[in-house]
Amino acid sequence: MDGRSLATYRPTKPELAVFVSGVTSMGLEILAVRIVAPQFGSHIYTVGGILTVFLIALSLGYWQGGKRAALATNRQMSWIMLATAVYVGVVIYASDLLLSTTSTLALPPRYASLPAVIVLFGPPTYLLGFVSPYAAELSDKQGTGEASGHVYALGTIGSIVGSGATTFVLIPAMTIDTIGLLFGLILVATALGLMFPAFPRGPTVASVLVAAMLVVAAGAGPVALDHRGDVVYEADTAHQHLEIVDDGDVRTMYLDGSRHSATDLTNPDRHVFTYTKYFHLSMLAVDDHEDVDRVLFVGGGGYTGPQDFAQRYDATVDVVEIDPAVTDAAEEYFGLERGEDLNVHAEDGRQFLRDNDQTYDVIVLDAYKQDQVPFHLTTTEFMELASDRLSDDGVLYANVVSSPSGSGSEFYHAQYRTMETTFPDVYSFRTSDANSVQNVQLVATKSETDFTRADFAERNAERDLGVNLEGAVDNYMSDPDTSDAPVLRDDRGGVDGLLDPMLGQRYVIEETPDGEPASSDEPDPEPVLEADSAPATTPGPDRPSLARRA
Structure with a gap:
């Protein structure tokens, strides 16, 4: 593709779907580390488990999507986008509950994070895996090889954008919930784009409801009493999850869920x-x-x-x-x-x-x-x-x-x-x-x-x-x-x-x-002997309250 054709290039609907699926799948993978680490730690087993679950879920999605690709339509892909957005809303709203629940399972420590990763990120990643074979089937490229190569290239470019943007732009600037909301709304917008210019009543109404659900999930997280005290500050930095918690006269800094420093406010x-x-x-x-x-x-x-x-x-x-x-x-x-x-x-x-x-x-x-x-x-x-x-x-x-x-x-x-x-x-x-x-x-x-x-x-x-x-x-x-x-x-x-x-x-x-x-x-x-709040057993904070609260 020369410079002139690149300037006038307009992606087809299947191409748009593949690109967005790449952006969101890799973005969620990066985000998963920040969501899971405060509960289970950020050691190699947590990170490796996340990579493994995402790859397995995508592979299953590719496989099942390929089997059903002969019946693929843009409308079906729009429903996949909406279903994925719904599950992103679940991740935003219920991640703390799911993390604390799965952490009680009797598993060896190195595998402790796997159930949480599977429950939180397996379904949306599996759904996104359907998009590539569907898009290859709907591609206007000549031949299976050309269509497949085109889809792989667009999906990989989307993954690059999702990884880079999430790592270097979104995480330093936004809260976890806000980033999740952004990904969810991108999926909803893509679902609407796949139906353009005709907007069937069912998918259109569903898109509006899903968008509203995402906004509610991001703005009104579950009410939870933090056993550690009053969270006076919370942020996701480029390196870790940072919290400042006041428990009586003692102020403690938590990094990725573990106590790191403390000071006595009265002494x-x-x-x-x-x-x-x-x-x-x-x-x-x-x-x-x-x-x-x-x-x-x-x-x-x-x-x-x-x-x-x-x-x-x-x-x-x-x-x-x-x-x-x-x-x-x-x-x-x-x-x-x-x-x-x-x-x-x-x-x-x-x-x-x-x-x-x-x-x-x-x-x-x-x-x-x-x-x-x-x-x-x-x-x-x-x-x-x-x-x-x-x-x-x-x-x-x-x-x-x-x-x-x-x-x-x-x-x-x-x-x-x-x-x-x-x-x-x-x-x-x-x-x-x-x-x-x-x-x-x-x-x-x-x-x-x-x-x-x-x-x-x-x-x-x-x-x-x-x-x-x-x-x-x-x-x-x-x-x-x-x-x-x-x-x-x-x-x-x-x-x-x-x-x-x-x-x-x-x-x-x-x-x-x-x-x-x-x-x-x-x-x-x-x-005074006291056990640290171990990441594998301590419920995470009420993440929707990421703004400073004095």
């Missing part, structure tokens, strides 16, 4: 999550904490750790947070104040270290989740890069989500062994007496130190950090047996397989009691 100096207090163990590992001039946090979240370091020490704190929306939420809801002592960089942590020759005394790695770990921040190559950016007696601190031993400890052991390949000494501290999945803290020193528990206790007593670390020092662990653990490398990280045993396990986060000050000379009180 901002309190370390709500005990593990954030452990960050200060890095100041016991350096030669002299008063000589610490620059600290880097990889991962910002609610910025509770970076702000605490900036206020407590005479040091400049750099924070690398890949998601700008998270930083914006921290400014709005967690009191983040940027300044000369606290600098924020919106980029990947490894890229920042690679492109920046700044030397740091302490690097705090706080970018891991229970079900999703950026593998490129775990490997030997990353550890060598971090070591190059540390001062001679610098410290790398890693907040690892894992079990200290037994089932669920594989990632901890692999991370420990990988850090040992670069750093002379690595120390680990558990944050809970339970052997559940928890925040295990690793402290690696660039110089040889050979610290014992007594050494850490002595330094804690001698140094005026303003933070009571007695409980953290007491949780010092002996070196784990890592003989069977792999060394993580860029070319064969294998992190997802190491996280697999933790799927479905209870993630325990210790919390300090209400009213505990940030600094104290008294030992830590008995901790």
